[in-house]
Each structure stands twice: as C-alpha cells, then as structure tokens.
Amino acid sequence: MLWTLLLLMDHVLCIPHPVNVSIWSFNLEHILHFLPGPGTPANALFGVQALKFRTGKWRDVARCTRMKPAELCDLSKVFKDPLDMYQAKVRAFTSDQTSDWTESAHFQPLSDTILGPPLLMLSGCGNCLLLRVSPPRLKTEQPLSLLAELRVQVQRSRDGARFDLRMPYREEIRVEHLQRGVEYCVTVTLHTMFNENSTPSKRLCAESSPPLTAPVAPVSIVAVLLSVLLVSSLGLAAHRFFSRL
Known part of the structure; x- marks a missing residue:
C-alpha cells in the first residue's frame, strides 16, 4: 500500500518531458531547440544543462x-572547443512538478556545424583570373586555423566546359592558363578536414583580359625616330645660318 502511494505521488509530481531536443549550428554558432512534451502545463519553465565529455560533468547553462x-x-560560449564532444539536456518544471531530462545527440562543433558561404571577388588578369576570398564570420576565436581547404569550380560560359581545383585556404588565388577575352564563372567553397557541410559562394563571372594588341612594327618606330632627328637637324642648321648673318 505504501509503495503504491509513493508511485502515485511520483506520477503526480512528474510532468511530460521535452521532445525534439536538437542542436542547430551555423558558422560555429550553436542554438538548442526543443518542444514541450504533450500535456505540459502552460506555466512550465525549462532548464538546460550541458556536458563536456572531457570533464564528464553536467553543468547548468547560464x-x-x-x-x-x-x-x-545559445550554447556557443559553452561549446567553445571546436574539437571536443558535447551534449545538452532539457527538462520542464513548475513550482511543484519536474519532468525527466531529455538529452540531445552527441555534438562536435567543428564537424556538426554548417559553414556559410565565403565572400568572393573576381577579376581578370591576362590569361588568368584573380580570386579574393574572405571566410565567413565564424563564432570562434581562431577562424582561419579551422579552414583547411578551398575548393574552386571554374566554368567557361561559352560552352559550359568546367574544371575543379582543390588547394589550401588562401585569401588571394590565381587561376592560370585560361583563354584571353573569354568569360568564366567561378564558385568557391571552404571545407575543414572534419566537415563537408559547407555552403558555396555566390557564383560570379568575369572575362579574362582581352588578347594583347598587335605590336607596333619596327619600321614605323624607325620612321618616327628619323623624322624627329631630321626636324632637329634642320632646326639646328637654320639656327647656325641666321646666327652668321
């Protein structure tokens, strides 16, 4: 009888636990999402705790x-180490009732975040294209150290011919050996060694520089120089003639 009474009291004091607990992350900004469980009292509030696997301790999230x-x-300041593993959990409570905890899946910031599109600027440089790439704004103290690779897709507008390049991340890149005076379209994507969840940049198009103009014929240059020398000689001779008068 006593056990039955205690079980009934425990059932009364327990309210539905939160559901759909998940962490959405973009550019290393981590936001916890959840929904109240069906039948949760309208006056219920919710508390969040976070676990850092390296320490093994659950702590309240300020x-x-x-x-x-x-x-x-916002868990961005809690999940500060991009290479560590974390987890979050949520429970509902009122003044006299508390739900069970509902835990999120395991979460690693660097591998589970989505990297936004980089900023791309494009210009022609002869038989090449000059790319200037700025990384997305990452909510971390060391953004550039996390960007391991840059992937460039180049497509010729005239016939759709394309090729891809992969290289270490740099802010300025030359794509060489292109045809002069031809339009090319480019997109770039940033990746890390742990993350393929990346968004490509806006597609930009530019012409490589036009073909070089034909060089001036050497004969024309010689003719111009002879004309200048002739005029100079005539002027000098005239000056000497009039100075003798």
Missing part, C-alpha cells in the same frame, strides 16, 4: 535555467 517554451538557448 541564461537557460528558466526558459519559456519559445525561447532559444
């Missing part, structure tokens, strides 16, 4: 201890 259902919990 500013996420008394959340309303529509509020979002």
Whole structure:
C-alpha cells in the first residue's frame, strides 16, 4: 500500500518531458531547440544543462535555467572547443512538478556545424583570373586555423566546359592558363578536414583580359625616330645660318 502511494505521488509530481531536443549550428554558432512534451502545463519553465565529455560533468547553462517554451538557448560560449564532444539536456518544471531530462545527440562543433558561404571577388588578369576570398564570420576565436581547404569550380560560359581545383585556404588565388577575352564563372567553397557541410559562394563571372594588341612594327618606330632627328637637324642648321648673318 505504501509503495503504491509513493508511485502515485511520483506520477503526480512528474510532468511530460521535452521532445525534439536538437542542436542547430551555423558558422560555429550553436542554438538548442526543443518542444514541450504533450500535456505540459502552460506555466512550465525549462532548464538546460550541458556536458563536456572531457570533464564528464553536467553543468547548468547560464541564461537557460528558466526558459519559456519559445525561447532559444545559445550554447556557443559553452561549446567553445571546436574539437571536443558535447551534449545538452532539457527538462520542464513548475513550482511543484519536474519532468525527466531529455538529452540531445552527441555534438562536435567543428564537424556538426554548417559553414556559410565565403565572400568572393573576381577579376581578370591576362590569361588568368584573380580570386579574393574572405571566410565567413565564424563564432570562434581562431577562424582561419579551422579552414583547411578551398575548393574552386571554374566554368567557361561559352560552352559550359568546367574544371575543379582543390588547394589550401588562401585569401588571394590565381587561376592560370585560361583563354584571353573569354568569360568564366567561378564558385568557391571552404571545407575543414572534419566537415563537408559547407555552403558555396555566390557564383560570379568575369572575362579574362582581352588578347594583347598587335605590336607596333619596327619600321614605323624607325620612321618616327628619323623624322624627329631630321626636324632637329634642320632646326639646328637654320639656327647656325641666321646666327652668321
């Protein structure tokens, strides 16, 4: 009888746990999402804890201890090490009731975030294209050290012929050995060694520089020089003639 009473009391004091607990991450900004479980009281609040696998301890997330259902919990400052493994959990509570915890999947910032598109500037440089690439703004202290590779897709507008390049990340790149005076379209994507969830840049098109103009014939240059020398000689001779008068 006593055990039955305790079980009934525990059932009364337990409210539905949150559902659909997940972490959405873009450019290393990590936001926790969840929904109240069906039948959750309208006055319920929600608390969040985070686990860093390296320490093995669950800790309350500041500013996420008394959340309303529509509020979002920013975990960017909690999940600071991009290579570490983390997890989050949420529970609902009222003044006299508490739900069970609902845990998220395991989360590694660098491999689970989505990298946004880089900023691309494009110009012709003879038989090449000059690319200037700026990385997306990542919510981390060392953004450039995380960008391991740059992938460039080049397509010739005239016939659709294309080729791809892969190289270490640099802010300025030359794509060489192109035809002069031809339009090419380019997109670039940034990747890390742990992450393929990347968004390509805006597609930009530019012409390589036009063909070089034909060089001036040597005979024409010689003729111009002879004309200058002739005029100079005539002027000098005239000056000597009039100075003798």
